[in-house]
Amino acid sequence: MNSVEAVVTAATKLMLAGHWTAATELLDATRSDDPAEQHSLALARAAVAVDHDFGQQSDHATAALAAVPEDSWDLALLELRKDYADALFRSGDGDLRDRMLTLVGDAPDDARRAAASFWAGAIADNVYEQPAEAIEHYTHALELGDELTKAQALRHLGHHSHAAGNLELAREQWEQSTELLQKHGHLRPALAQQAHLAILLRDEGDADGSAALATEVTRWARQLGIGFIVDQTEELMRDLMVRRTPQERPR
Numbered sequence: 001m002n003s004v005e006a007v008v009t010a011a012t013k014l015m016l017a018g019h020w021t022a023a024t025e026l027l028d029a030t031r032s033d034d035p036a037e038q039h040s041l042a043l044a045r046a047a048v049a050v051d052h053d054f055g056q057q058s059d060h061a062t063a064a065l066a067a068v069p070e071d072s073w074d075l076a077l078l079e080l081r082k083d084y085a086d087a088l089f090r091s092g093d094g095d096l097r098d099r100m101l102t103l104v105g106d107a108p109d110d111a112r113r114a115a116a117s118f119w120a121g122a123i124a125d126n127v128y129e130q131p132a133e134a135i136e137h138y139t140h141a142l143e144l145g146d147e148l149t150k151a152q153a154l155r156h157l158g159h160h161s162h163a164a165g166n167l168e169l170a171r172e173q174w175e176q177s178t179e180l181l182q183k184h185g186h187l188r189p190a191l192a193q194q195a196h197l198a199i200l201l202r203d204e205g206d207a208d209g210s211a212a213l214a215t216e217v218t219r220w221a222r223q224l225g226i227g228f229i230v231d232q233t234e235e236l237m238r239d240l241m242v243r244r245t246p247q248e249r250p251r
Contacts, residue, residue, distance in 0.1 A: 004030060004037040008044045016186040018224045020052035024060075035069075042068040043075060050078050054085045055188050055226050077103055077116060084119065087127045089228075096123050104137075114145030118152050125156065135160055151180035155193050162200065171200055188229075191221050195233050202240060211240050 007030045014023035027045045032038055042064075049064035061082045068075050080099050087096060100120040107113035121137030124130040134156070141153040158173035174197050181190035194217050201210035214233040221229035 002037075004032055004034075004040060008040055011044055011048060013185060015048045015051050016184060018055065018187045018226075020048055020055070020060075023048045024052075039069055039072075043072070043078075046075070046078050050081050050085070051188075053082065055224065057085075057089045057227065073103065073106060073108060073112065077112070077119070080123075081119060084123055084127065087123075096127060100124075104140075110144045111146055111149070114141045114143075114149045114153075117141040118145065118149055118156075121153070121156060125159075131160060147180045148184050148186060151177045151184075151186070152189060154180070155189060155196075158196070162196070162203075167200060167203060171197075174200065187220070187224065188226060191217050191224075191226065191229050192232075195221075195229055195236070198233065198236055202236065207240050207243065211237060214240075 007026060011023040011026050014020075014026065024045060027041055027048065030041055032041065046061065046064040046068050049060035052058060053061045061078075065075070065079055065082065076099070080096065080103060083096060083099075100116065100123050103116040104113060104120055107116050117137045118141035121134040121141065124137060125134035138153045138157050141149050142157070145153060154173045154177035158170045158177065161167075161173060162170035174193055178190060178193045178197065181187075181193060194213060198210045198213040198217060201207075201213060214236045218230055218233040218237070221227075221233065
């Protein structure tokens with residue numbers, strides 16, 4: 001591994017841990033005269049920016065994506081992920097369906113096909129409201145992906161198991177997802193996953209366990225500035241408070 005590869009690996013680990021600014025600063029401080037290494041650094045900056053924007057609904061990705069010196073499949077996937085975030089948080093669209101299917105079909109290897117399949121599932125699920133199509137994409141991602149991709153696929157498949165009332169399968173999928181995300185230090189989706197485990201505890205009748213887990217997730221998410229997770233767990237805690245009898249409510 002050369003020095004630029006080592007820097008990109010370190011920046012990726014910082015990104016997964018939610019240290020987006022530190023990851024960007026590390027990449028910005030690294031210089032190379034080699035065009036391939038320059039492209040690698042620019043692509044890594046764009047990946048950090050896209051992940052940052054998804055976590056905090058900021059806009060670092062527009063400039064970072066434009067700065068990547070040449071087109072590639074990897075750049076196209078990052079652009080799709082940015083536009084998906086815009087569709088979720090800013091009511092955008094940008095014709096995501098054709099692009100997501102093209103990326104799945106044109107993926108240069110199984111790992112990339114799995115990643116594209118996961119994002120295709122998320123788009124089908126959350127933008128176009130096509131759950132059957134989404135499950136099919138998630139299943140492909142689970143079959144072909146690395147552990148982080150499998151973790152994301154399991155997380156979303158667990159949503160569908162939960163919605164179908166299969167709490168046992170949802171717990172199995174969500175716990176496996178959480179373990180894989182924790183193994184690789186991917187903090188943001190690990191927190192989102194634990195928020196859903198807190199919801200599952202509520203649905204299983206463990207209000208105290210649900211409240212305790214939701215409280216810890218809220219603290220972590222607030223420190224990272226991930227507002228949508230804070231909103232979700234605070235809503236859950238309000239719901240738990242309403243469900244308690246007056247005698248059970250803390251004073």
